[in-house]
Amino acid sequence: MARQAMRTRKPVRSADTQERGSAGHRTVITGASGGFRRAAVWYVFVLPPFALLVLFVCLPTAQTFLQSLYREVGPDQQQFVGVDQFTKLGTTGVFWDALINTVLLGIAFLALVIPLAAVLAAMLNHVRRGATALKVIYFLPQLTSSVAVALIFLYVFQPDWGLLNGFLHVLGIEDVPLWLAEPSFGLTGSRAAVTILAVWTGLGYFILVFLAGIQSIPVELYEAAAVDGANPFQLWRYITLPGLRPTIIFLVMTGAFDAMARFSDLWTLGGPGGSPARTLQSIVMLMYQVGFVSHDVNQAAAIAVVFFLIMLALTVVAYRAFLSREFKARS
Amino acid sequence: MTTQKTNRRPESTAATARQRRGASRRSTRNGPRALPQIILVGLLSIGGLAMVLPFVWMVTTSLSRQSNSAMPRTPTFWPPDLSLFNYEVASSSLPIERFYLNSFVVVGLTTVGYLFCSALTGYAFAKGRFPGKSFFFIAFLSTLLLPFETRMIPLYDLMSTLNWNNTYWALIMPFLAGGFGTFLMRQHISGLPDELIHAARIEGAGEFTIFLRIVLPLCKPALASLAIINIIWRWNDLLWPLLVTTERDMYTVTQGLAMSGRSSGIHTGVALATATLAILPVMIIYLVLQRQIIRGIAMSGMKG
Amino acid sequence: MHSSLLRTLVTSTLMVGLAACGGADTGSGGSGADRDSAPPVKVLMIGYPDEDGIDAVTGAKTPGIQQLQAAFDKANPDITMEIISIPWGEGATGYAPKTEAMIKANEACLYEMPAAPAYGKRGLLVNLDTMIAKDPAFTNVWGEQALDAARSWGPDNAKSLFYLPNNTGIRVINWDAKLFKDWGVEPLSAKPTLQEIESKAARMTGKNPVTGEQNYGYWYQGKYAVWQFMAIAHAMGADWGSIKADGKLEINWNTPGYLQAMEWFVRMSTYAPKGALATEGMPQGFVTDKNTVAIIPEGEQSYFLPQLIAQPDLRERFRTSYNLKGPDGRGGLNSASPLAMAASCPNKDQAWTVLKWLAGSPEAQAYYFDSIGRLPVVEGSEKIVTPVAGLPDGAIVLDQARTADATYPWAAEQPRFALQAQLEAAIAGKVTPSQALEQAQKETDEWLARQ
Numbered sequence A: 001m002a003r004q005a006m007r008t009r010k011p012v013r014s015a016d017t018q019e020r021g022s023a024g025h026r027t028v029i030t031g032a033s034g035g036f037r038r039a040a041v042w043y044v045f046v047l048p049p050f051a052l053l054v055l056f057v058c059l060p061t062a063q064t065f066l067q068s069l070y071r072e073v074g075p076d077q078q079q080f081v082g083v084d085q086f087t088k089l090g091t092t093g094v095f096w097d098a099l100i101n102t103v104l105l106g107i108a109f110l111a112l113v114i115p116l117a118a119v120l121a122a123m124l125n126h127v128r129r130g131a132t133a134l135k136v137i138y139f140l141p142q143l144t145s146s147v148a149v150a151l152i153f154l155y156v157f158q159p160d161w162g163l164l165n166g167f168l169h170v171l172g173i174e175d176v177p178l179w180l181a182e183p184s185f186g187l188t189g190s191r192a193a194v195t196i197l198a199v200w201t202g203l204g205y206f207i208l209v210f211l212a213g214i215q216s217i218p219v220e221l222y223e224a225a226a227v228d229g230a231n232p233f234q235l236w237r238y239i240t241l242p243g244l245r246p247t248i249i250f251l252v253m254t255g256a257f258d259a260m261a262r263f264s265d266l267w268t269l270g271g272p273g274g275s276p277a278r279t280l281q282s283i284v285m286l287m288y289q290v291g292f293v294s295h296d297v298n299q300a301a302a303i304a305v306v307f308f309l310i311m312l313a314l315t316v317v318a319y320r321a322f323l324s325r326e327f328k329a330r331s
Numbered sequence B: 001m002t003t004q005k006t007n008r009r010p011e012s013t014a015a016t017a018r019q020r021r022g023a024s025r026r027s028t029r030n031g032p033r034a035l036p037q038i039i040l041v042g043l044l045s046i047g048g049l050a051m052v053l054p055f056v057w058m059v060t061t062s063l064s065r066q067s068n069s070a071m072p073r074t075p076t077f078w079p080p081d082l083s084l085f086n087y088e089v090a091s092s093s094l095p096i097e098r099f100y101l102n103s104f105v106v107v108g109l110t111t112v113g114y115l116f117c118s119a120l121t122g123y124a125f126a127k128g129r130f131p132g133k134s135f136f137f138i139a140f141l142s143t144l145l146l147p148f149e150t151r152m153i154p155l156y157d158l159m160s161t162l163n164w165n166n167t168y169w170a171l172i173m174p175f176l177a178g179g180f181g182t183f184l185m186r187q188h189i190s191g192l193p194d195e196l197i198h199a200a201r202i203e204g205a206g207e208f209t210i211f212l213r214i215v216l217p218l219c220k221p222a223l224a225s226l227a228i229i230n231i232i233w234r235w236n237d238l239l240w241p242l243l244v245t246t247e248r249d250m251y252t253v254t255q256g257l258a259m260s261g262r263s264s265g266i267h268t269g270v271a272l273a274t275a276t277l278a279i280l281p282v283m284i285i286y287l288v289l290q291r292q293i294i295r296g297i298a299m300s301g302m303k304g
Numbered sequence C: 001m002h003s004s005l006l007r008t009l010v011t012s013t014l015m016v017g018l019a020a021c022g023g024a025d026t027g028s029g030g031s032g033a034d035r036d037s038a039p040p041v042k043v044l045m046i047g048y049p050d051e052d053g054i055d056a057v058t059g060a061k062t063p064g065i066q067q068l069q070a071a072f073d074k075a076n077p078d079i080t081m082e083i084i085s086i087p088w089g090e091g092a093t094g095y096a097p098k099t100e101a102m103i104k105a106n107e108a109c110l111y112e113m114p115a116a117p118a119y120g121k122r123g124l125l126v127n128l129d130t131m132i133a134k135d136p137a138f139t140n141v142w143g144e145q146a147l148d149a150a151r152s153w154g155p156d157n158a159k160s161l162f163y164l165p166n167n168t169g170i171r172v173i174n175w176d177a178k179l180f181k182d183w184g185v186e187p188l189s190a191k192p193t194l195q196e197i198e199s200k201a202a203r204m205t206g207k208n209p210v211t212g213e214q215n216y217g218y219w220y221q222g223k224y225a226v227w228q229f230m231a232i233a234h235a236m237g238a239d240w241g242s243i244k245a246d247g248k249l250e251i252n253w254n255t256p257g258y259l260q261a262m263e264w265f266v267r268m269s270t271y272a273p274k275g276a277l278a279t280e281g282m283p284q285g286f287v288t289d290k291n292t293v294a295i296i297p298e299g300e301q302s303y304f305l306p307q308l309i310a311q312p313d314l315r316e317r318f319r320t321s322y323n324l325k326g327p328d329g330r331g332g333l334n335s336a337s338p339l340a341m342a343a344s345c346p347n348k349d350q351a352w353t354v355l356k357w358l359a360g361s362p363e364a365q366a367y368y369f370d371s372i373g374r375l376p377v378v379e380g381s382e383k384i385v386t387p388v389a390g391l392p393d394g395a396i397v398l399d400q401a402r403t404a405d406a407t408y409p410w411a412a413e414q415p416r417f418a419l420q421a422q423l424e425a426a427i428a429g430k431v432t433p434s435q436a437l438e439q440a441q442k443e444t445d446e447w448l449a450r451q
Helices: A002-034 A036-067 A084-090 A093-126 A131-143 A146-156 A163-170 A190-215 A219-227 A232-243 A245-260 A264-270 A283-293 A297-330 B002-008 B010-030 B037-062 B085-093 B096-127 B133-145 B148-161 B168-175 B179-190 B194-202 B207-218 B220-236 B239-244 B253-263 B268-288 B290-300 C002-028 C030-037 C065-075 C095-104 C116-121 C128-134 C144-150 C177-183 C194-203 C222-235 C256-269 C274-278 C301-310 C348-360 C362-372 C394-402 C414-427 C433-450
Strands: A070-074 A077-080 C041-046 C081-086 C110-112 C163-168 C171-176 C214-218 C241-243 C249-251 C293-300 C318-321 C336-341
Touching (some): A036 A297, A036 B096, A036 B133, A036 B148, A036 B168, A093 A190, A093 A245, A093 A283, A093 B037, A093 C433, A131 A190, A131 B037, A131 B268, A146 A163, A146 A264, A146 B037, A163 B037, A190 B037, A219 A232, A283 A297, A283 C095, A297 B133, B085 B268, B096 B133, B096 B179, B096 B268, B133 B179, B148 C095, B179 B220, B220 B253, B220 B290, B239 B253, B239 C095, B253 B268, B268 B290, C065 C081, C081 C095, C110 C348, C128 C348, C163 C348, C171 C177, C171 C301, C177 C293, C194 C256, C194 C293, C222 C274, C222 C414, C256 C414, C256 C433, C293 C301, C301 C394, C318 C394, C336 C348, C348 C362
Parallel strands (some): C041 C081, C214 C293
Antiparallel strands (some): A070 A077, C110 C336, C171 C318
């Protein structure tokens, strides 16, 4: 029954698209009759911000790209080396460690935060009184700067006197985790600690987006299903979950971008080398360490370029999974 | 995505929301066994407590002078030696009010400029027709892919060349235009009915007039959420201020926190007092404007 | 419509033009103009308080950096100096990216620069021997040995003096005499050996026979454990390598000496609190009556000096010994802070006067101690910091500065981070000491190959 409800939804959506498409068509006609001067106006709107982007974003980035093809051979002396910096990178273990680390931390974060936020959002959606207060509270950490949050958690995770282990002591746990003092993939180690930190910080945002997703599912679907006697679990399984598909894709994609670029909290907790034992080193941290601590700007530029390519690949995936439909409908 | 859905029928959002709330209530009532409210709220409150406790602990620890040299082995939420000593230390070493002034100026001007640029380009990409439109749009979008760290050194060199270090220029100018704002505003403005703009054009209004008189007022909700996002971004930025401002009087709040937080890291109490001074005003603003902020975030689907 | 179009066009043209002009400016005539108007000598200094403040533990007043500025202006009315003061910080907040960006942009003349040898190697610093040669009034208050320890490889001269030591932190062995007494253990000797530390630390780990508290015999600063490891290895006679004639480094971690040192360290880490690996400082409660840690090799005396001076009753309890010494009589991290001059500095003669004053004058040395507890590296320092000289172990504290190990030219470079990361893994039991050294060597070799 619920499946049928899903099917009835599709025609509605395509009708919507058609309507928008024809509206766009009308603009085409008007615009064409306006002549060239009408078109020139748009350049005035677009070009000044575009100049800012070129000056402050594109040119400096291009400079980085150039640097990745060179090698410093002396003060202010650069030698063109082609893709040497990249082949060297490929054979550097530290680079692969950082890359794998970044990906693993991202996956762990998303695998935890998405189900948790989905369940909490569904619960929150049913709360009649106090939902706003709860939203405010869950979103609190997100609003605090990552510098401040990491600073607080440096102390929260202290194995000997920190808040978290103190709490575990109260619960009667004698053999408390070492958190940031244990470089491991385990549930009590440094990677687990920063994943807890990330979930704690990001949960509120994920809940908010899920809530918006849940509330955008047409009420009629629930009503129809309820009439047919679906229980709350079935409603969730056959209406809410499929309805949240775009929300989940959106969160996974944006979450993946954030995870790849993760930097300031890990750095605050793990120092330049992502200690302990480089378990907290992300790819951006490595870029930073190579460029500013080891002063190899060209090698750092190569990492920056690889990083850029990874983000580009992610975007292509995101575009395919989610954005393509929207672009088609709009242009 | 959420933006699009909300914007399709802006005038009916409130009504739909009301309807939905009614519906969810109905469906829970109709279900075989609805979850009792008390259990729901109870479970959610436990989670909420986990969100709040670290902050409470931060404040109480910051009120204990002893925590600078010897933290209690068992965490306490009531300091044994309640005093404002750590705040004296923190405020004597940092001109925190000056940091706030800098943050307000920088975040304020950046946000106004960013909103204006975003709306302007967003309008052009949503309703304009001109050769090269897709090229420019793709160009704007692609800048979303260029992480800040990638261009940091060349950008710093540029600031030095322009002699902008230790000025507000360096903290503001690089952040006026951005792909994200343009994209968001384009999405929003695309949802506005073409008839409005068409009618104005027939009456002979120029595009800039249409933009100011018709488009901007209709963009208020989107602008508000973009403003919130940008404020969070800029307020929390650390890397860039640290590079371009060397004079303490130009520090932002976040920068000041990072500076003192790490250098007093061994003095837990002072570090947490400084963190409290940097966080508390933001929290108060958040609590006052919580409704708008949360709506803004949910609408744009973007955080800071 | 038209006017706004014009205005926007003009603005954007100006923007681009401005950038282009600015670019051309520094390219051609920048330095010429500088010489005429004698700009202020800009100095980057790291980690000093920006304002007069209060010590977080003792509550004593600490002078802000402007007091150093005032003292300079008083002593040198003819020279304008401008201090750019930044915190140590870390990562995004760190001094390293700041230094890199500033030196690339010719932002300052003098730099307090922990990685001075590396910058010198890149040809970005002045060989100060050339300044000394031109300066008949130069007096060496640092001692020939200290300056010699500071020399490192440069493109023009294999033994270039790229910095003068500004001031120094003191790495000693801190120990708690009360815990020794509680456990009935003989006090630590002034120059303890590894064997002595090992046997005493082992005896003092467990339930304190007097207080019943859990005690720990040993401590290490997790995130800076590499320095303690270097001190241990040096005491065992291990040698990290050398700088070859062409300026290239040769570094060998994977040797029997380092293996022995790491095995010893890993064994000793079991006498320390488990959380030590995550810390970046001294144990909580040291120099208070709540202390539970007995011995801290490679301890940072600067943390404790203000407390020991402010609270005379603690002086007999919290004692200081020399850091671990090698067969050459030296040992312990050389944490002298280098003050260097950028090769791009337009007014080197004035900058040289400023450099000499900041690194050598009694006023500056007194300021460094009063503000952040760092000690003078000049000879006769006991006359400058009399409160330290008056401590029971004051002579040891001041002498340690003169007997520290030579500086490590790789101290802020990849070899350090490779070794630190592997050391952490070994202490955590994730890898064996020999695996750790092998991997550290591999990463170091990769870095060396890029040099």
